[in-house]
Amino acid sequence: MKKILIMAGDGIGPEIVAEAVKVLDVAKARFGLEIETDDALVGGAAYDVHGDPLPEVSLEKARAADAILFGSIGGPKWDQIERDKRPERGLLRLRSSLGLFANLRPAILFPQLADASSLKPEVVSGLDILIVRELTGGIYFGQPRGIREENGERVGFNTDVYSESEIRRIGKVAFELAMARGKRLCSVDKANVLEVTELWKEVITEMAKDYPEVDVSHLYVDNAAMQLVRTPKQFDVLVTGNLFGDILSDQAAMLTGSIGMLPSASLDVNRKGMYEPCHGSAPDIAGQGIANPLATILSLAMLLRYSLDRGDVADAIEKAVEQVLEDGLRTADIYTDGCRKVGTTEMGDAVAAAL
Amino acid sequence: MKKILIMAGDGIGPEIVAEAVKVLDVAKARFGLEIETDDALVGGAAYDVHGDPLPEVSLEKARAADAILFGSIGGPKWDQIERDKRPERGLLRLRSSLGLFANLRPAILFPQLADASSLKPEVVSGLDILIVRELTGGIYFGQPRGIREENGERVGFNTDVYSESEIRRIGKVAFELAMARGKRLCSVDKANVLEVTELWKEVITEMAKDYPEVDVSHLYVDNAAMQLVRTPKQFDVLVTGNLFGDILSDQAAMLTGSIGMLPSASLDVNRKGMYEPCHGSAPDIAGQGIANPLATILSLAMLLRYSLDRGDVADAIEKAVEQVLEDGLRTADIYTDGCRKVGTTEMGDAVAAAL
Numbered sequence: 092m093k094k095i096l097i098m099a100g101d102g103i104g105p106e107i108v109a110e111a112v113k114v115l116d117v118a119k120a121r122f123g124l125e126i127e128t129d130d131a132l133v134g135g136a137a138y139d140v141h142g143d144p145l146p147e148v149s150l151e152k153a154r155a156a157d158a159i160l161f162g163s164i165g166g167p168k169w170d171q172i173e174r175d176k177r178p179e180r181g182l183l184r185l186r187s188s189l190g191l192f193a194n195l196r197p198a199i200l201f202p203q204l205a206d207a208s209s210l211k212p213e214v215v216s217g218l219d220i221l222i223v224r225e226l227t228g229g230i231y232f233g234q235p236r237g238i239r240e241e242n243g244e245r246v247g248f249n250t251d252v253y254s255e256s257e258i259r260r261i262g263k264v265a266f267e268l269a270m271a272r273g274k275r276l277c278s279v280d281k282a283n284v285l286e287v288t289e290l291w292k293e294v295i296t297e298m299a300k301d302y303p304e305v306d307v308s309h310l311y312v313d314n315a316a317m318q319l320v321r322t323p324k325q326f327d328v329l330v331t332g333n334l335f336g337d338i339l340s341d342q343a344a345m346l347t348g349s350i351g352m353l354p355s356a357s358l359d360v361n362r363k364g365m366y367e368p369c370h371g372s373a374p375d376i377a378g379q380g381i382a383n384p385l386a387t388i389l390s391l392a393m394l395l396r397y398s399l400d401r402g403d404v405a406d407a408i409e410k411a412v413e414q415v416l417e418d419g420l421r422t423a424d425i426y427t428d429g430c431r432k433v434g435t436t437e438m439g440d441a442v443a444a445a446l
Numbered sequence: 447m448k449k450i451l452i453m454a455g456d457g458i459g460p461e462i463v464a465e466a467v468k469v470l471d472v473a474k475a476r477f478g479l480e481i482e483t484d485d486a487l488v489g490g491a492a493y494d495v496h497g498d499p500l501p502e503v504s505l506e507k508a509r510a511a512d513a514i515l516f517g518s519i520g521g522p523k524w525d526q527i528e529r530d531k532r533p534e535r536g537l538l539r540l541r542s543s544l545g546l547f548a549n550l551r552p553a554i555l556f557p558q559l560a561d562a563s564s565l566k567p568e569v570v571s572g573l574d575i576l577i578v579r580e581l582t583g584g585i586y587f588g589q590p591r592g593i594r595e596e597n598g599e600r601v602g603f604n605t606d607v608y609s610e611s612e613i614r615r616i617g618k619v620a621f622e623l624a625m626a627r628g629k630r631l632c633s634v635d636k637a638n639v640l641e642v643t644e645l646w647k648e649v650i651t652e653m654a655k656d657y658p659e660v661d662v663s664h665l666y667v668d669n670a671a672m673q674l675v676r677t678p679k680q681f682d683v684l685v686t687g688n689l690f691g692d693i694l695s696d697q698a699a700m701l702t703g704s705i706g707m708l709p710s711a712s713l714d715v716n717r718k719g720m721y722e723p724c725h726g727s728a729p730d731i732a733g734q735g736i737a738n739p740l741a742t743i744l745s746l747a748m749l750l751r752y753s754l755d756r757g758d759v760a761d762a763i764e765k766a767v768e769q770v771l772e773d774g775l776r777t778a779d780i781y782t783d784g785c786r787k788v789g790t791t792e793m794g795d796a797v798a799a800a801l
């Protein structure tokens with residue numbers, strides 16, 4: 092019996108997660124999966140009840156689970172509360188407490204949605220990039236940090252920091268994923284300016300010797316942001332630190348024009364993981380029943396593949412999603428003329444039915 | 447008599463700067479400008495002679511000049527030398543020593559080059575964004591920094607730091623530029639994670655009260671990177687810190703597809719400035735006579751406008767560049783079928799003639 096913890100969170104989180112749970116139920120029946128689910132509060136929803144965006148009870152459940160399906164967190168409602176209680180901090184603490192250091196963010200263009208991209212079709216058709224982002228280190232967690240008084244004015248400061256072993260740990264994940272894919276790995280740094288990324292580049296360069304089959308390159312982050320716009324298909328796997336990964340993975344996701352489609356995984360050393368859509372909590376459309384649940388459903392597929400070793404079930408779910416796209420069903424975010432516009436529930440129902 | 451210092455630098459620097467000097471000579475004659483020029487070594491070229499990428503003699507000349515025309519620096523030849531001697535460090539010290547805190551990077555799509563973009567024409571036609579990047583603070587210059595031994599392994603670290611006054615200083619430039627343009631300003635931060643940018647956001651928010659006519663918005667950097675891909679024309683002026691500015695300005699430049707066309711200015715509090723093309727030293731094509739000199743020629747125009755108060759001459763140079771594009775002349779980087787492919791010198795000659 093495997094345990095999946097459902098953390099729906101804020102904004103559109105509950106709506107989209109509900110559709111993924113629907114698909115999971117069908118998958119359980121069809122494949123006879125031994126899975127039990129539980130729920131836990133996180134983000135603003137948890138703050139509202141417990142005064143804490145990651146209450147101990149939620150963290151305990153997260154520790155006990157084999158995998159977590161996460162919706163999204165945050166919204167204007169909680170923007171003014173004290174820094175440590177904001178929804179985002181709950182997510183960051185969850186990543187850190189569970190040691191989810193490896194964030195896998197695919198940027199894939201679904202052929203059925205080629206038109207949705209703001210880039211020319213020939214530039215993005217067939218796009219299939221995997222961004223491997225370090226998720227529990229770097230400037231997100233570095234100490235010291237804060238805002239202090241100095242010479243009569245406020246000064247804000249943060250520390251970007253990576254140790255050799257942290258870089259090696261994420262490097263290994265990236266090299267292994269590159270081996271399993273197109274055998275090309277691009278490491279992104281700003282080694283010409285920042286010592287922390289100079290070390291990053293050195294360690295990745297050393298590691299490259301152990302993976303002679305992988306074609307390794309290094310780009311400065313400014314150049315990487317340019318190359319992602321110019322010729323994104325030159326990339327296979329990209330590996331980088333927490334902050335650059337945040338920026339580049341969102342940029343890469345948006346190249347596809349359909350961020351509502353993109354799942355992500357955050358894994359620990361034992362491949363226990365948290366799975367969530369790449370998009371945010373979209374408070375502007377929350378509660379309207381129009382959000383796209385497909386990124387969350389595809390996150391469930393990733394969960395089954397990586398944390399529960401059920402690639403077969405993952406394949407079936409991904410096929411069902413493709414089928415529904417083939418059938419012309421589209422939520423508002425990916426709608427184009429000639430397709431059928433559906434809401435969140437209808438989309439979830441369609442995937443469940445296709446499965 | 448005004449003094450312009452020419453710092454050609456490395457790679458294609460000398461070739462492209464030569465064409466801008468050619469144009470300057472014509473402008474001097476046509477407009478009776480009282481300008482004298484001098485040269486100084488910088489980057490790898492300076493390291494090769496003086497063992498220092500910014501020798502004292504060059505810095506002294508830079509201090510004495512009214513404005514600096516800069517080519518580009520860096521190349522594989524100097525990649526392995528000790529950190530503090532690398533070409534980039536010369537550029538960073540120059541920015542810092544001269545107090546060039548305001549980096550203006552326009553991303554403009556030239557109608558004649560609309561095809562060059564990897565984005566769909568309707569997404570980028572008429573694009574005209576100005577990125578205002580803080581250039582002498584943030585993680586580029588923050589202390590402490592370095593690589594140390596800790597628990598038997600190397601640890602790299604850098605400090606991101608901004609004071610209220612630094613933020614105010616660059617904010618003022620950005621608000622004033624927004625007032626002179628489309629009256630829209632977007633400030634980019636990662637205030638949900640980094641305290642240093644939380645302060646940034648607070649200060650910009652406070653300042654907004656003094657510019658009631660400016661429509662101010664705030665975006666997290668990951669979202670900004672997405673929006674630049676999705677609907678870049680939503681932006682007028684963007685203001686951000688040193689590192690985010692480095693990444694986003696290059697991303698924005700590449701949206702136009704013709705980074706070989708984009709100039710930049712780095713100004714101090716008195717509008718004394720350094721002007722350089724947005725592109726780098728392109729060592730792969732250096733010495734072949736095929737580099738595009740237009741970004742450098744347009745940097746000269748910016749120099750005349752901002753530091754020498756000769757907007758009329760700047761206009762004339764920009765018109766000459768447009769004329770040459772209208773005539774169908776293209777260097778290799780912006781070449782498309784049906785145009786005439788020319789080299790660096792021929793392009794410079796054509797602009798000089800048009801002027």
Ligand SMILES: CC(C)[C@H](C(=O)O)[C@@H](O)C(=O)O
Nearest residue numbers: 165179182183337638639668
């Ligand atoms: C919500 C925020 C803290 C988070 C991050 O910056 O990591 C988000 O942008 C993401 O990428 O998952």
Ligand SMILES: CC(C)[C@H](C(=O)O)[C@@H](O)C(=O)O
Nearest residue numbers: 283284313520534537538692
């Ligand atoms: C060469 C490098 C130090 C520089 C920077 O990062 O500022 C360059 O990328 C730029 O943007 O001018």
